[in-house]
Amino acid sequence: MSKPVKGTTRSKTGHRRSHHALKGIRIQKDAEGNASLPHQATPATGMYKGKTVLDVAKRLKRRIKKLKPLS
DSSP, rough: OOOSSSSSHHHHHHHHHTOOOHHHHHHHHOTTOOOOOOOSOTTTTTTETTOOSSOOHHHHHHHHHHSSSOO
C-alpha cells in the first residue's frame, strides 16, 4: 500500500504550530514611573508591593567596590 505524497497537510501543521509564537515581555510601572518585571522588585528603588525589600544604596556601593581600577 502506498503512502500519500504529503502526509501532514499545511492546515494541520499550522494548527500544531499555533502555540509556538513568542510572547512579548510584560513591563509594569510603579507609582513613581519606574519599570519592573511582574512579581519582582523595582531595580531603581528596591520596592515591591509598596515596601522596601532591597537596599539599593548598599548594593551600589558593593558593586563600585567590586569594579577594578582603570589603571
